[in-house]
Amino acid sequence: MPIAHMPTTVPVVVDEAKCIADKGCTVCVDVCPLDVLRISDLTGKAYMKYDECWYCMPCETDCPTGAVTVNIPYLLR
Amino acid sequence: MDEIREGSTEVSCDVLVIGGGTAGPMAAYRAKRRNPNMRVILLEKANVKRSGAIAMGMDGLNNAVIPGYATPEQYTKEITIANDGICDQAPVYKYASRCFEMIQELDRFGIKFQKTENGDFDVKKVHHLGSYVLPMPNGDTVKKALYRQLRREKVLISNRYMATRLLTGRNGQVAGAIAVNTRDAEFLVIRAKTVILCAGAAGRLGLPQSGYLWGTYENAANSGDGYAMAYHAGAGLANLECYQINPLIKDYNGPACAYVAGPFGGYTTNNDGNRFIECDYWSGQMIQEFYNELQSGKGPVFLKLDHLHSDTIGEIEAVLHNVERPSRGRFHQNRGTDYRERMIEMHISEIGFCSGHSASGVFVDEFARTTVTGLYAAGDMASVPHNYMLGAFTNGAVAGEHAAGFAEEIDLPDYDIGEVEREKTRVLAPTKRDDGVPPNQIEYKTRRLVNDYLQPPKVTAKMNLGRMRLAEVRDDLENRMVARDAHELMRSLEAASIIDCADMAATASLFRTESRWGFYHHRVDFPEKNNDEWFCHSILRKQDGRMTVEKRPVADYIVPIEESERSAYDRQRIRKSA
Ligand SMILES: Cc1cc2nc3c(=O)[nH]c(=O)nc-3n(C[C@H](O)[C@H](O)[C@H](O)COP(=O)(O)OP(=O)(O)OC[C@H]3O[C@@H](n4cnc5c(N)ncnc54)[C@H](O)[C@@H]3O)c2cc1C
Ligand code: SF4
Ligand code: SF4
Numbered sequence: 055m056p057i058a059h060m061p062t063t064v065p066v067v068v069d070e071a072k073c074i075a076d077k078g079c080t081v082c083v084d085v086c087p088l089d090v091l092r093i094s095d096l097t098g099k100a101y102m103k104y105d106e107c108w109y110c111m112p113c114e115t116d117c118p119t120g121a122v123t124v125n126i127p128y129l130l131r
Numbered sequence: 132m133d134e135i136r137e138g139s140t141e142v143s144c145d146v147l148v149i150g151g152g153t154a155g156p157m158a159a160y161r162a163k164r165r166n167p168n169m170r171v172i173l174l175e176k177a178n179v180k181r182s183g184a185i186a187m188g189m190d191g192l193n194n195a196v197i198p199g200y201a202t203p204e205q206y207t208k209e210i211t212i213a214n215d216g217i218c219d220q221a222p223v224y225k226y227a228s229r230c231f232e233m234i235q236e237l238d239r240f241g242i243k244f245q246k247t248e249n250g251d252f253d254v255k256k257v258h259h260l261g262s263y264v265l266p267m268p269n270g271d272t273v274k275k276a277l278y279r280q281l282r283r284e285k286v287l288i289s290n291r292y293m294a295t296r297l298l299t300g301r302n303g304q305v306a307g308a309i310a311v312n313t314r315d316a317e318f319l320v321i322r323a324k325t326v327i328l329c330a331g332a333a334g335r336l337g338l339p340q341s342g343y344l345w346g347t348y349e350n351a352a353n354s355g356d357g358y359a360m361a362y363h364a365g366a367g368l369a370n371l372e373c374y375q376i377n378p379l380i381k382d383y384n385g386p387a388c389a390y391v392a393g394p395f396g397g398y399t400t401n402n403d404g405n406r407f408i409e410c411d412y413w414s415g416q417m418i419q420e421f422y423n424e425l426q427s428g429k430g431p432v433f434l435k436l437d438h439l440h441s442d443t444i445g446e447i448e449a450v451l452h453n454v455e456r457p458s459r460g461r462f463h464q465n466r467g468t469d470y471r472e473r474m475i476e477m478h479i480s481e482i483g484f485c486s487g488h489s490a491s492g493v494f495v496d497e498f499a500r501t502t503v504t505g506l507y508a509a510g511d512m513a514s515v516p517h518n519y520m521l522g523a524f525t526n527g528a529v530a531g532e533h534a535a536g537f538a539e540e541i542d543l544p545d546y547d548i549g550e551v552e553r554e555k556t557r558v559l560a561p562t563k564r565d566d567g568v569p570p571n572q573i574e575y576k577t578r579r580l581v582n583d584y585l586q587p588p589k590v591t592a593k594m595n596l597g598r599m600r601l602a603e604v605r606d607d608l609e610n611r612m613v614a615r616d617a618h619e620l621m622r623s624l625e626a627a628s629i630i631d632c633a634d635m636a637a638t639a640s641l642f643r644t645e646s647r648w649g650f651y652h653h654r655v656d657f658p659e660k661n662n663d664e665w666f667c668h669s670i671l672r673k674q675d676g677r678m679t680v681e682k683r684p685v686a687d688y689i690v691p692i693e694e695s696e697r698s699a700y701d702r703q704r705i706r707k708s709a
Contacts, residue, residue: 130341
């Protein structure tokens with residue numbers, strides 16, 4: 055059986071203009087307890103790769119440039 | 132990142148701590164303090180800097196036994212009663228006697244505790260009988276403070292390694308653990324003289340009503356791996372039928388929290404704005420009343436703050452929107468809920484295992500020893516009831532010190548290489564298939580079945596059916612689950628822990644043919660408490676490859692409880708006065 059993709063709107067957004075991942079920052083990726091953030095090969099910026107978020111906020115709190123915003127996941131908003 | 136590599140490394144140490152949330156860092160720190168020459172490894176699935184229940188700090192201690200406010204005897208009595216008498220008092224009493232020293236240690240680490248103008252600790256009453264709640268004004272800094280100490284003591288920290296199984300030595304004693312890197316699936320085989328399990332609650336057991344797998348009360352990284360590992364190593368697990376079920380903000384699924392708001396004058400009400408419970412302290416008996424109210428037509432249930440002065444509410448907001456679960460403020464904002472104007476809709480959570488709040492954990496004695504030699508457990512996954520954050524710290528310290536002492540006396544145990552090979556095969560199986568069921572579907576179905584069949588009110592026929600359905604999912608998990616990268620592999624290993632916990636929940640619940648702990652073990656076919664037959668622990672373990680449960684007597688009380696005091700927690704409902 056093939057595996058399909060199910061679209062979801064992810065709760066965590068990164069302001070690419072503020073993100074300095076291209077200068078080597080990986081703070082949000084490092085601290086996330088659920089390990090759901092990654093640096094994109096395409097844009098060189100952080101993004102939410104997996105919609106598996108505890109809306110706990112270390113990513114936002116620890117980002118040195120204030121690039122991360124944690125929203126409440128849609129299903130429980 | 133995330134591509135699967137198939138390497139394997141072996142390391143060895145004196146003390147291995149699994150889980151770097153709350154109990155784990157303290158266990159590792161105290162092991163090192165006791166003997167600085169020891170090799171102490173702290174293994175963490177996430178990153179110790181921001182992991183566990185306290186990832187964003189905590190607003191206060193829920194169970195501080197502070198000289199002048201409470202005595203270890205009073206506390207031990209309260210917890211024994213709150214836990215319906217099923218309580219080995221020795222570990223509770225030890226905690227109560229040592230926790231003040233832990234508060235002083237945390238104070239030295241830079242964590243502040245609220246004082247009154249006279250310089251006394253500002254302890255609040257939330258429990259039914261005594262006063263044990265102490266606010267922490269800079270509670271957001273807990274993790275940082277702990278991390279500094281770990282660095283100073285040169286604890287070896289391995290982040291992003293998920294432990295999957297314990298290794299056992301020749302005589303059945305613990306010999307280490309196997310872990311897999313969550314970003315490249317490389318194995319780490321850690322030989323150890325002693326192992327301390329601090330992997331937290333089984334927080335992804337029931338499915339939250341929102342349907343979002345990650346919208347749990349517990350830190351969602353806590354998938355019950357510690358319970359599963361202890362089980363497969365042959366350790367006894369106590370009273371798993373005494374589930375954790377918490378009163379939470381509906382949908383948000385985090386605490387509101389009556390412990391913070393209570394001392395300011397907030398309280399729980401029904402839809403008429405009337406109180407219906409005497410006491411907001413979380414217990415099975417309190418949750419039973421909460422459930423009754425929801426069923427009665429007088430629901431929904433709310434946390435009421437709107438009668439308080441705006442400045443008071445400001446103070447409450449400053450706590451609730453900044454530490455512990457700081458996204459609470461955003462949740463309310465989205466819905467236009469201002470505490471000043473509207474009550475907060477509350478609900479009861481899905482089920483989990485957690486001794487931090489109830490009593491379902493790996494059986495331990497007053498030295499945090501499990502029933503397996505060399506294996507310790509502390510925090511939410513160990514059986515000391517209602518032990519919360521300060522219990523995780525204090526019992527983590529107890530475990531670390533004792534494990535270090537034991538490690539000084541023994542040689543590194545041998546392990547069976549065949550065990551490692553079998554585990555590698557089990558772990559990697561989902562990566563060897565190019566087709567099948569992804570772990571998120573396995574997990575969703577397991578947890579949905581937990582809700583449908585295992586959550587209270589518990590019905591025998593339903594639980595038996597649930598076991599059959601779960602066996603079908605297990606067959607899929609073992610033979611058809613597919614993981615395409617290292618991240619999915621972590622999720623598939625978690626799914627295996629979750630289904631193990633689901634089986635344990637069903638088996639333990641079916642064993643105890645009575646009702647106890649209020650809603651936590653409300654069995655419809657056996658609605659009464661039966662002290663003649665069931666005043667005992669249930670101990671679940673793996674014997675000859677099978678799940679078994681047996682009774683274990685409750686140890687003789689150290690602090691006697693009068694007959695007339697025993698039912699204090701049964702009287703939760705506000706009696707109608709004329
Ligand atoms: C939302 C919330 C609010 C709370 N509020 C309060 C409060 O106000 N006051 C209070 O006293 N208590 C409170 N508690 C309870 C208290 O926080 C917990 O009892 C305590 O922190 C538990 O500590 P622990 O070490 O057992 O678990 P945790 O701190 O959760 O740590 C478990 C760690 O194990 C790691 N782990 C899990 N599986 C594996 C694996 N397979 N391999 C490696 N690592 C693994 C996890 O990533 C995690 O870091 C609250 C709990 C929650 C969830
Ligand atoms: S922490 Fe902030 S700056 Fe750093 S990678 Fe993440 S989003 Fe970018
Ligand atoms: S809110 Fe928490 S779980 Fe979600 S991405 Fe940020 S750190 Fe990770």
